[in-house]
Amino acid sequence: MTAYWLMKSEPDEVSVDDALAAPKSTVPWTGVRNYQARNFMRDGMRVGDGVLFYHSSCAEPGIVGIARVASTPYPDPTQFDRKSPYYDAAAKREEPRWMLVDVQVVEKTRNLTLPELRSTPELADMLVLKKGNRLSITPVEPAHWKKIVRLLGAKAA
Incomplete structure (x- = not known):
């Protein structure tokens, strides 16, 4: 069964346009340094899940x-790179602490802004809209996915 996720990226790091310009419109989701978000990638995500x-x-x-x-999860190489802002001195190649998945953009959409998300009653209980939520990756309920795809008028869903 397909699962759905919301994955945050700072456009200065990797934007949707950067991803579209990458080979096969695919980028590795590097730099996640929160255990819960890492666990979503490592334990919950499957190839083909919606993002x-x-x-x-x-x-x-x-x-x-x-x-x-x-992709399936694999070790984030930035944890081993001393020049990376995501370097982790405690990470060992034989026991990596941080994992990632590759993400492929299938459609660029208009910007469905945070205020617009907040003003849509059917999305009120989305995790990303919960007060105090700072996670860069959150699961998305199928009903929320369908509503957002409709709001966006997205073709690829």
């Missing part, structure tokens, strides 16, 4: 694309 590509820490945060999980 809402969300721009955060920008002028207008919101959902800007529809994507899919494109």
